[in-house]
Amino acid sequence: MNSVRRRTVLAAVGGTAVAGGAATGTARADGPHGGTAPERKAADSGRHENSGKGPHEAKVQALLARMTVEEKLGQLQQLTWAGNTGPGGGQTEAAEEAARKGRLGSVLNIYGAKYTNALQRIAVDESRLGIPLLFGLDVIHGFWTTFPIPLAQGASFDPAVAERDAEVSAKEARSNGVHWTFSPMMDVTHEPRWGRIAEGNGEDPFLTTAFATAKARAYQGSDLAAKDRLAACAKHFVAYGGAEGGRDYNTVDVSEARLRNQYLGPFRAAVEAGIATVMASFNTISGVPAHGNTHTLTDILKREWDFDGFVVSDYTGVQEMIAHGFAADGADAARLALGAGVDMEMVSTNLVDHGKRLLKNGEISAERLNDAVARILRLKFRLDLFDHPYVDEDAAVGKPGKEARAAARETAARCMVLLRNEKSALPLNTSARTLAVVGPFGDSTDLLGTWAGPWGESFPAVTVLDAVRDAVPKAEVTYAKGVAADGEDTGGIAKAVAAAKAAEATVVVVGEASALSGEASARSDISLPGAQEKLIEAIAGTGKPFVVVLVNGRPLTIGGWLESAPAVLEAWHPGIEGGHAIADVLFGKVNPGGKLPVSFPRAVGQVPIHYNHENTGRPYDPDNKYTSKYLDLPNGPQFAFGHGLSYTTFDIGEPRPAVTRIPAAALRKGDTVEVAVAVRNTGRRTGDEVVQLYLRDPVASIVQPVRRLCGFRRVTLDAGKSTTVRFRLSAEHLGFWTHDPAGTFVVEKGEIRLYAGNSSLAKGERTLTIT
Numbered sequence: 001m002n003s004v005r006r007r008t009v010l011a012a013v014g015g016t017a018v019a020g021g022a023a024t025g026t027a028r029a030d031g032p033h034g035g036t037a038p039e040r041k042a043a044d045s046g047r048h049e050n051s052g053k054g055p056h057e058a059k060v061q062a063l064l065a066r067m068t069v070e071e072k073l074g075q076l077q078q079l080t081w082a083g084n085t086g087p088g089g090g091q092t093e094a095a096e097e098a099a100r101k102g103r104l105g106s107v108l109n110i111y112g113a114k115y116t117n118a119l120q121r122i123a124v125d126e127s128r129l130g131i132p133l134l135f136g137l138d139v140i141h142g143f144w145t146t147f148p149i150p151l152a153q154g155a156s157f158d159p160a161v162a163e164r165d166a167e168v169s170a171k172e173a174r175s176n177g178v179h180w181t182f183s184p185m186m187d188v189t190h191e192p193r194w195g196r197i198a199e200g201n202g203e204d205p206f207l208t209t210a211f212a213t214a215k216a217r218a219y220q221g222s223d224l225a226a227k228d229r230l231a232a233c234a235k236h237f238v239a240y241g242g243a244e245g246g247r248d249y250n251t252v253d254v255s256e257a258r259l260r261n262q263y264l265g266p267f268r269a270a271v272e273a274g275i276a277t278v279m280a281s282f283n284t285i286s287g288v289p290a291h292g293n294t295h296t297l298t299d300i301l302k303r304e305w306d307f308d309g310f311v312v313s314d315y316t317g318v319q320e321m322i323a324h325g326f327a328a329d330g331a332d333a334a335r336l337a338l339g340a341g342v343d344m345e346m347v348s349t350n351l352v353d354h355g356k357r358l359l360k361n362g363e364i365s366a367e368r369l370n371d372a373v374a375r376i377l378r379l380k381f382r383l384d385l386f387d388h389p390y391v392d393e394d395a396a397v398g399k400p401g402k403e404a405r406a407a408a409r410e411t412a413a414r415c416m417v418l419l420r421n422e423k424s425a426l427p428l429n430t431s432a433r434t435l436a437v438v439g440p441f442g443d444s445t446d447l448l449g450t451w452a453g454p455w456g457e458s459f460p461a462v463t464v465l466d467a468v469r470d471a472v473p474k475a476e477v478t479y480a481k482g483v484a485a486d487g488e489d490t491g492g493i494a495k496a497v498a499a500a501k502a503a504e505a506t507v508v509v510v511g512e513a514s515a516l517s518g519e520a521s522a523r524s525d526i527s528l529p530g531a532q533e534k535l536i537e538a539i540a541g542t543g544k545p546f547v548v549v550l551v552n553g554r555p556l557t558i559g560g561w562l563e564s565a566p567a568v569l570e571a572w573h574p575g576i577e578g579g580h581a582i583a584d585v586l587f588g589k590v591n592p593g594g595k596l597p598v599s600f601p602r603a604v605g606q607v608p609i610h611y612n613h614e615n616t617g618r619p620y621d622p623d624n625k626y627t628s629k630y631l632d633l634p635n636g637p638q639f640a641f642g643h644g645l646s647y648t649t650f651d652i653g654e655p656r657p658a659v660t661r662i663p664a665a666a667l668r669k670g671d672t673v674e675v676a677v678a679v680r681n682t683g684r685r686t687g688d689e690v691v692q693l694y695l696r697d698p699v700a701s702i703v704q705p706v707r708r709l710c711g712f713r714r715v716t717l718d719a720g721k722s723t724t725v726r727f728r729l730s731a732e733h734l735g736f737w738t739h740d741p742a743g744t745f746v747v748e749k750g751e752i753r754l755y756a757g758n759s760s761l762a763k764g765e766r767t768l769t770i771t
Contacts, residue, residue, distance in 0.1 A: 116177025450518025517553025593688025
């Protein structure tokens, strides 16, 4: 036991001693933050200059000096143009009036070059100082061109997928007058009942960090003034993914260590990557609403991390502190929000309504008001809105282009996960003469997913039925709905059964409607809605070959039908080219290589269930009743984090660290440990494998998860070929944050167990010792 006893040997306040990285998407990548600590420091040295504190600061301060209190407070106000993302009506008339008076900073939900230019002209030409407006929009996974939902993108285990989404989205949106997207969402969650799980990248902070930073960089590019880039927004700050019961807007009770180790990491990385804005979350954090939480918004975000962008509230989030029982009234909510670190109020108007009186009474300071206004003005300068406030209406992108659609199709297929494939039921034979497509989503355009935007109806998704017919044009392809997406009517099942009996193979397309995931879409039962399971059972009863395609925005509990289904393809909500992407995988044009970014529970009663849980004093033992388990369920999830099959097979070797021992002092100086993992395609066709590296710290001063993802890389290998993937581990991966509110990160002496494989159940193991 002495070999694994631990004591603190490396401690840093505020994260200043955290180093290094691990492989994500490159042959020798140096981390989820894009480099080692010294490299990131050098890369970030220009962040303040780029943010405007250098070239624009004189202009910001000169403008501030000319502004009245009312104009300053106006810059802190964001109003909605359409009002379709929350309660209440639109604020169109109010927005125009405020813009004309120079008492409005931003508008959300307005898009289209003609409309944005018209409102912008009111602000620029008719207000006293001509300060341009900042237009924001929820461009979550596409503008005109809808990409797979972010949860699906996480399943690709390839951050380049998120980059392609962001680049296409930014180009389309910016040409239509949008400057700012409320994305990426980087809420780590263990709650599949929570509808907003669809908007994030799953249950793991390391994976989320890689995707969030990649997407943020791609939205913003190297210059926000470019006409094909958007300012990004890291949301929701913070711990929103821990909402109790998976109910949206609900409370979160979290320790400081859990806050830092599970929830804050992706946001910290996004700040290091230069993200322009951060959005406060709806939830309370251990009793304090995020919109009034000085510890998270100011102590951590603005002081510890030196974030120089601005914080925007969520929709009426400032006002909602009254309902939380934290603020007495609107004036109190304004005082608390500004004092905690909120810089812009979305939709509710407490800062504008009460700010002048609060300032006069000394309840808010002129210094803090000026700080908030300056942060907003800096972004407007970075976006080049003062010199170029309008967009070229003739150059506005008006529909998904050919290249954008191709990108959406390729990425959608890359996100799909083959959950089951008994006796090589997939891929389907392209020489089939008769095929059947059945199920409520077989001929449905409802494949776009949550936050597809009001433009989704204009550019619907390609259906699976149409795509199957395109893929096998010589085959007779019949369709029968069978059952509705919800409801218990089974009257159509007989027709679906008849279609299956007459076909060589049947594709059963089932899942969730897009409206069942996303904001305000929590479900207490996460099985297939309505009578869809009965449809699957009826098709299985025919004895004819069939496969199941799932289209959904969250993990589902897959019931008794699983064992009867020869193959199950998790397609998620795949976006505008979803049907074609599904067909590409079904017929083998694309060999699936995605992996689950979140565990699939066996039953909702298991929730929360996730791979990176802590151990108990009585870990699961099937032969001992008095250990941690359920009496009526097998141990573990139905499908584990990282699981995903292929049409070929792979062999992944044990992790081989370059050294087996490393001094803590060396880690403190920034040294890293290279870990090599060999992988070979042992099958007969080219395919993708995601090599995954996990670690466990078995003895620590704060109990650690049984496993933590610390590296991943998706590789493509021809049949019989092999390669070696190299990861690089540093203090950042080998240590953890303590309960110190000031932010103490430690690396402790002792053993670190490394695991390599193709899921969180990886078997290959080696030991690294920190001395």
